[in-house]
Amino acid sequence: MDDLVQDYARLTSLAQFQLPSASPGAFNRVQDTLLNEILLDPHFRVYPPAPEYQLRFWKWTIQGLEALIDDEDTEIDARIYDRLVELIQSTPNSQLATRDSAPPSPSYITHYLRLCPETPNAIHRVTLLESRTTVEQGTTGLKTWPAAHALARWLGKHPERVKGKRVLELGSGVGYLGLVVAAIQLDTPEQEKSEPSIWLTDVNNVVLSRCRDNLDLSCNASARHRRLRLRQLDWFSALDADRISSVRGLMAEADPDVILGADIVYDPSIIPPLIATLHLAISANKSAGRYPVSALLALTVRRPETSRRFLDAAEEVFIITTLDITTEEIELGQNDGHSGQEIIIIQLDMKD
Ligand SMILES: C[S@@+](CC[C@H](N)C(=O)[O-])C[C@H]1O[C@@H](n2cnc3c(N)ncnc32)[C@H](O)[C@@H]1O
Numbered sequence: 001m002d003d004l005v006q007d008y009a010r011l012t013s014l015a016q017f018q019l020p021s022a023s024p025g026a027f028n029r030v031q032d033t034l035l036n037e038i039l040l041d042p043h044f045r046v047y048p049p050a051p052e053y054q055l056r057f058w059k060w061t062i063q064g065l066e067a068l069i070d071d072e073d074t075e076i077d078a079r080i081y082d083r084l085v086e087l088i089q090s091t092p093n094s095q096l097a098t099r100d101s102a103p104p105s106p107s108y109i110t111h112y113l114r115l116c117p118e119t120p121n122a123i124h125r126v127t128l129l130e131s132r133t134t135v136e137q138g139t140t141g142l143k144t145w146p147a148a149h150a151l152a153r154w155l156g157k158h159p160e161r162v163k164g165k166r167v168l169e170l171g172s173g174v175g176y177l178g179l180v181v182a183a184i185q186l187d188t189p190e191q192e193k194s195e196p197s198i199w200l201t202d203v204n205n206v207v208l209s210r211c212r213d214n215l216d217l218s219c220n221a222s223a224r225h226r227r228l229r230l231r232q233l234d235w236f237s238a239l240d241a242d243r244i245s246s247v248r249g250l251m252a253e254a255d256p257d258v259i260l261g262a263d264i265v266y267d268p269s270i271i272p273p274l275i276a277t278l279h280l281a282i283s284a285n286k287s288a289g290r291y292p293v294s295a296l297l298a299l300t301v302r303r304p305e306t307s308r309r310f311l312d313a314a315e316e317v318f319i320i321t322t323l324d325i326t327t328e329e330i331e332l333g334q335n336d337g338h339s340g341q342e343i344i345i346i347q348l349d350m351k352d
């Protein structure tokens with residue numbers, strides 16, 4: 001039943017849902033989960049999936065429950081029908097048509113993650129308002145990309161890489177990785193004492209604004225994190241004589257121990273500025289003698305020649321280590337928007 005709740009929370013395609021087959025008690029078990037863990041759950045009341053998704057979900061659910069009824073006295077709870085009617089009345093026709101025509105509306109998406117190998121049964125919840133199209137308002141930054149899921153899960157297995165650390169993220173998008181790092185850093189009270197920090201950066205104002213909203217959602221650990229900053233940073237500034245001092249200033253303030261980036265290598269034109277930005281970030285606290293500083297980047301290999309170009313350029317300045325990630329470690333699936341493209345996680349360290 002946990003799967004049903006988690007699939008609803010991350011807007012899994014209904015084609016992938018499965019209810020248990022008819023058996024004694026199945027109807028009551030499924031209906032109780034639907035009522036108590038979804039319909040009446042306070043989290044989903046405040047952070048619900050998009051209305052058109054809910055509408056499809058409850059229609060499917062009612063059909064599924066009907067198939068589980070095994071005696072004539074059993075009835076579907078009226079609150080489920082009421083919810084369906086409410087959704088039909090409140091969802092504009094334009095949104096109902098989204099499946100085939102207009103893009104789907106942005107939605108709250110809740111992800112459940114295991115973030116600490118020592119407490120494998122503890123599940124953390126991270127919620128974001130995200131777009132559900134690859135490019136919206138001219139940016140790719142309004143949705144979470146599979147590489148961010150991969151790096152988040154990898155960090156969940158290796159929390160020591162960010163616990164108690166000063167973290168800087170480049171191209172943060174809507175903030176998923178930052179939300180996960182905040183949850184890892186606040187996982188134990190002692191972490192607060194080591195004064196970990198998170199600096200999230202992106203170039204796009206709309207993306208930054210959506211990211212701010214997500215960081216502030218009271219259900220997320222980020223809302224309780226006392227040293228979480230969000231800043232505008234354009235990698236091209238690192239190659240611009242008039243703007244480079246602002247990048248240096250930001251790096252000095254963030255003073256990172258570790259730099260993160262997910263799906264930030266997708267266009268050959270950004271490779272030189274991104275390498276220059278990574279160089280400034282990795283060498284930011286060199287004078288303070290706090291080496292080594294590493295960057296952990298999750299790359300989606302869409303066009304092998306673009307990834308190769310980035311790796312060749314990076315190799316001139318950094319030592320590159322490709323981390324050994326197993327499929328089980330990152331468990332990517334269609335729900336994460338993963339369509340089978342290769343994702344690699346690399347570590348960059350400064351050459352001496
Ligand atoms: C494909 S999205 C990845 C977002 C997020 N890291 C994730 O994986 O979900 C790429 C991000 O890089 C940001 N970006 C693109 N060009 C940039 C630049 N010149 N400087 C800083 N950020 C940039 C975009 O705004 C966008 O948020």
